[in-house]
Amino acid sequence: MSSDKLPIGIQSFTEIRTRGYAYVDKTAFVASLVDSGKYYFLSRPRRFGKSLFVDTLDCAFSGKKELFHGLYLSQPEVCWDFETLYPILRVDFSGSALRSTIDLEQWFDRLLTRWEARFDLHKTEGSPGERLISLISMIVERLDNQVVILIDEYDKPILDNLGDPALSTRMRDILKDFYGAIKPLDNYLKFVFLTGVSKFAKTGIFSGLNNLNDITMDRSYSPICGYTEMDLSRTFRSWMSRFNQDDVRRWYNGYSWVGESVYNPFDILLLFSKGEFKSYWFETGTPSFLIKLLSENPRSLPVLDSFLASEELLGSFLIEKILPETLLFQTGYLTIKGESRVGEKLFYSVGFPNLEVKSAFSSLMLSILGGSADISMNQIGLDSILNAGDPNRLRDVFHSFFASIPHDWYRKNKLSGFEGYYASIVYAYFASLGYEVIPEDTTNKGRINLTVMTRTGIWIFEFKVQRSEGCKDQGPLAQIRERGYAEKYRADGRKVYEIGIVFDPESRNIVTWEVG
Known part of the structure; x- marks a missing residue:
């Protein structure tokens, strides 16, 4: 062993x-x-x-x-x-x-x-x-x-x-x-x-x-591997006293197979040994076949973070026909968040288990979605921009990143053609840096495409892709205001920013950036 x-x-x-x-x-x-x-x-x-x-x-x-x-x-x-x-x-x-x-x-x-x-x-x-x-x-x-x-x-x-x-x-x-x-x-x-x-x-x-x-996926055996909340408080009490328990939970808890959720034991033991929060499990290696599968069968990152799946989708697969969602669940990048019934059929709410997986997987996908673009240089200073509440500088960050993706990369890849490509990059940008990102954020009047929570503000994003035939849809900022998306967060105390973004599939960049 x-x-x-x-x-x-x-x-x-x-x-x-x-x-x-x-x-x-x-x-x-x-x-x-x-x-x-x-x-x-x-x-x-x-x-x-x-x-x-x-x-x-x-x-x-x-x-x-x-x-x-x-x-x-x-x-x-x-x-x-x-x-x-x-x-x-x-x-x-x-x-x-x-x-x-x-x-x-x-x-x-x-x-x-x-x-x-x-x-x-x-x-x-x-x-x-x-x-x-x-x-x-x-x-x-x-x-x-x-x-x-x-x-x-x-x-x-x-x-x-x-x-x-x-x-x-x-x-x-x-x-x-x-x-x-x-x-x-x-x-x-x-x-x-x-x-x-x-x-x-x-x-x-x-x-x-x-x-x-x-x-x-037997409820009674969900915690057969991994550490439960009780395991940490009872067996590792002295070790846990060195850390903020909410931070440990946010980073490494959340894996569930219908029943009680567990912490990744590999992460917990290395956290105790090294004393700092890092993506220990993720960094042990993401299978190359998974990266290849995601490149050839792209999925919207916001959707992966919150979707309903049948037991058949999660349960098994054939070598000849592997769905990314199935493999991501079985390899631990996605987990079960809840259950619901549609008629007589049981569905599972699926998403990323914790901050480690969400941020590290988003970084991986950002490198896939962005080709050889320099991601790190564009990410530098993002925290200060958000804390300063400067939407115009934020636009410059994303515009610069899209502009830095080589044209030849688009020629060799079909990723930019799938629905959700642009939203996936925005999502990955924030999630890779550890921000709390809520895709398809539910309100009483609809769903916000993306909500990003920082220490000082709440950023609400609505995305649209410019239609080439000239038919004008309602603008994304107008939709945010008409449906009152921001009302959900007015009592929070943090400033709320409303951002409507329109992407042009021809120039492959932002053509409209509206701030509310």
């Missing part, structure tokens, strides 16, 4: 317990899973503690009772059987970099060969799935005990190669053969648990293992 998934300086789950460190007890979930079923699948973003939970399952089924002293699983009323030691087969792709089908086949061959040597079994033959069936039946016959299978990052060979759909499909087929071999082994198995980042459609990788209980 790599140290970047544990507290700073700690190398293993065993060390956490033996050195007496404060701990977050997730063992009640272990008991619940085993009591309720046998086959489980859990999807969570990278660096959320999936591997540590798999370690916990491993230690529990291995009978390492000394590690669970004082934890839920060791309580007498739970009746966990620490005396029975189950043979455990672990599959962990987290440290692998498999770039061909040959790499994956050889990886499986090495893994299965190690298992054969470990249990002193003869060499098995056939595909990875066929060998697994033979191997497990021999283990049970030799040890007279059922087997536990723990698979961590089941999808990594596919995700690592999504840039090459043909290769990722071939990887999927090899994995499908292996995972599908688990189902016929029911009588030989005690417990099966798979983790991953993504969930592929049942017609894909899991078609042969359709008895999995997917707990990804």
Whole structure:
């Protein structure tokens, strides 16, 4: 297990317990899973503690009772059987970099060969799935005990190669053969648990293992990974006293899978170690295939921050047809904010989980939307402009940025042609610097395109794109005034600024900037 998934300086789950460190007890979930079923699948973003939970399952089924002293699983009323030691087969792709089908086949061959040597079994033959069936039946016959299978990052060979759909499909087929071999082994198995980042459609990788209980969006298991508010106040009380709790919550809380929201544990541990708020999780790397997908299938940033999605949209995808919204949710860049019903159908309100993701993702998208334009130079001084309440200088900032995007970039990219391109840049500008940005801000008379909250003011923006056929729509500032958008904030105490912006798709810049 790599140290970047544990507290700073700690190398293993065993060390956490033996050195007496404060701990977050997730063992009640272990008991619940085993009591309720046998086959489980859990999807969570990278660096959320999936591997540590798999370690916990491993230690529990291995009978390492000394590690669970004082934890839920060791309580007498739970009746966990620490005396029975189950043979455990672990599959962990987290440290692998498999770039061909040959790499994956050889990886499986090495893994299965190690298992054969470990249990002193003869060499098995056939595909990875066929060998697994033979191997497990021999283990049970030799040890007279059922087997536990723990698979961590089941999808990594596919995700690592999504840039090459043909290769990722071939990887999927090899994995499908292996995972599908688990189902016929029911009588030989005690417990099966798979983790991953993504969930592929049942017609894909899991078609042969359709008895999995997917707990990804099960309300009772929402906090199975990550830290809850109670975890921070109870286990990390002394560490939290060094920070403003509202700031910690704003930066790192907000991840939710229908149930209780959680903090990103990777962020929290690095915050305690380094003592400053930064985008620790985001900076560990955004997958290149995600950047490519967003470049080829652009989405409006304000819309991504607040939209309704069906369970089908969030639940799974096919390699051949990946929607950005699905992948963004499964990889942790979007999360569930609430639920609502339309007729008999359940929809989820989806958006960015917290300030870290919103600001860092906006910076990433700003670089994609703006090509090679110098973003940082245009952002310098923005805070002073907003605090001074100078709308005309603010216009100069945005006009300068749009003017700095090379014409050749527009020729090579279709991004500027999608609806919401201009609003996305304005949104990304503010959100990337950490301002509170509210897209589609609801009032009793309509929705404000964008509201930006600063320490000294509230800025209301309405956007329109100039129509080439000459038909004149109502101006954006007139719409703000007619619908009384500013009334929502009159009692706030901060000055309210009303800005109407019209963009010209021909010149690709601002043609009208009206200030109220």
